[in-house]
Amino acid sequence: MLVSISIFFIVYILMVTEKLDRVVAAMLGVAVLLLLRAMPYETALESIDLDVIFLLVGMMTVVDILAQTGLFEWVAIYIAQRAWGNPLIILVGLLAATAVLSAFLDNVTTVVLIAPVTILITQILELRTTPFLILEALFSNIGGTATLVGDPPNILIGSRGGLSFNAFLLNLAPIVILCALAVFVGILLSQRNTLKTTGALRARIMKAHPAKAILDPWRLKRGLTVFFVILVGFSASRFLNVQPGIIALSGALFMIVYTKSSLRASMEKVEWETILFLMGLFMLVGALEHNGLFREIARHLFGLTQGHLFATSMAVLWASALLSAFFGNIPVVIAMIPLVHSLIDSMQGQMNLHQSPDLLNAYVAYPLWWSLALGACLGGNGTIFGAAANVVIIQIARRNGYKITFKDFLRYSVPVTVLTLLLSSVYIYFRYFIFSPL
Template sequence: MKDWQSWAAIIVFAGAYTLIISEKIHRVAVALGGAGLMLAIGATDDISAFYSEDSGIDWNVIFLLMGMMMIVGVLKKTGMFEYLAIWSVKRAHAKPFRVLSMLVVLTAVVSALLDNVTTVLLIAPVTLLVCERLALPSAPFLIAEVMASNIGGTATLVGDPPNIIVASRAGLTFNDFVVQLAPLAVVLVLALLALCRVMFRDSFAYDEERAAEIMELKEREAIKDPRLLVQGLFVLALVMAGFVLHPVLHYEPSIIALLGAGLLVAVSTVDTQEVLSEVEWPTLAFFAGLFIMIGGLIDTGVVGELSHRLGDLIGGNELGGALTLLGGSAVLSGVVDNIPYVATMAPVTGDLVRDMGGASGHVLWWALALGADLGGNATAIGASANVVVLGIAERNHQPISFWQFTKYGLIVTAATVAISLGYVWLRYFGPV
């Protein structure tokens, strides 16, 4: 580490994190201010901040979000989300916990096929409308869904960005993730539903009058522009197919999302200014600032030092190493966004695997992926999907505070990580 710059970077990041937690200053102002200080003290520079793949702004994330926000903005004008809201509530007979369960399972399944950020962008508008119809607080539903997206994303190679990094470094395939992690993801989603039943039990009040009103609604009447809906769904299907075929097409998800957004705006009659107004610009600015701050920690060697110390702690103990890597990754990913954390930790994990002669069934790689993916649920800024949902909630005048999310996130993370530790031990080291 670079002595004073390393310590200065730690102080800047810790101070910014404290301010975000306190919510005394808006998180976007804190992130941009922290990014400016990182540049001012020389912890990072313009080349690293704007052009480095390892420690700069992840433009793929920024433009993926922008493209999908534009597509979702067009779909909102069709009445599709109102249709889905009414349909889902009627199928669940307007029972709040049944509705939550349906949305959680749907989110988890879709997150396994798409990235979790895209999933919450599509599900959140439906959720807000459902809660409005049933006069329910939206926060418990949104929090449960974002956690389901992070859990569901562990099941496949494309479900969560850290998995793509792990697969690239370890030479793992889509089928490897499905075979090794999908069974665990199913168990974790069931555990999440059980926790939600307890954590949010006061939010499931059943209103018979509202339920009766909704059951009488005809969801097809919610569609305002059938032509635009067909156009939007066609483009969305193309974008989803592009995401799934990423290993074949070799187009980054950001490129696919931007191409889809551009195509939809071009073939439809929507006003471009209105579409751009649907983009969550404060959320994108927050991500940019956060990436630069974390880049300062990477460039000064702080994150690398932490990773190497974890490697020294693990030593040659394969079981202890896997459990330590899983638990340690969960803790660190709750504080530092899991994408740069995994990018930094992947080379260290690769060295550990080689030192252990290959390690049983890539267990260290699975431990890294699980810890990073599940640890993202711990805090409001632990994963990209969390930040996006908080931005959507704030835009709809139903803000979710850092601590409101985190107090539930810590419980869910502790439970899911504990189950995962048991899974890793039984599957790779147990008497089976």
């Protein structure tokens, strides 16, 4: 375990300080782990989340084909005109759209779709692009927390905890809406005097004709047809028992054929640096999971609460948030789920709730499961490496000439993460303890 921890933190420091390119640092760390046999080769491969990789490759291909038609220029002009060229209204609108889309698609797909539009709007109005992109990554994670399908940790919790789509919606949507509104207020207070553009630029955007941005109507119609089929596939993925990544990749290949696009040109536009970086990150964290780091941390933490349900719920919330911020929320959730199960079983015996499954859920299981979901999803906002959407938005920014440093990201992420976790703590206390059925 010591070897994998040491290598992870060395790589982490190299990435944070930017002494070495992030992709090189991550892949070099994986190579050292494998050479030192700190993790079996098979385990390294198994730790890569292929669904995320396929989803990214597929959606990046789809976005590139649609971008060639002028669609994103049209959307950018349309949004800017509907907001009268007001930067603050545009920002709030983009963030609201990001949160809503993330709840019903997934946060990675959402940022891949929203980022190109955002970059175009900020370029047209000569605004700083990086705050928009960082906040969109944060809102994609906030919005994705609301539903079963919005964030990979929720899919894992729902599957292994036996929780339905409606259960997620009824229990998490209220606090997600509250968190989003609170962050909106913070943005309005902090950005109202900084987000400004000139009257000349606003006048120019109002005179623009969105229809002239469309370069290839024939390919656009065909591309949008396939795109909507992909979206329907995402919404039905659980019923079809097909992973979203497979749907995205299959849809992208079909779009290439149907729009008569070039496979080679489309593959060249995929952010392969992002793909390699995520694969390296998955394997680095996989080594920590393989060596039992997360299990040990969680076991010691839960031992401190001594069976007190509210204290345990808060421990789950804040520990999963802190761990997710630094190690990524997917492996943290995988490690925490068995511990939550064992806690539920032990408390079921203590409270003699064997014959009352409804009361068990309401009083014991729900506080713990929702604490884990909120901690992992919202804690993923803590650093660049906390969630896949964060990594993707950073790489998209870099490819378009915008550099977002670790410090830049923290300037926005820390206040948002702390605020949303505090609100979540209050929500759990009042909903499941003050207004508890027992």
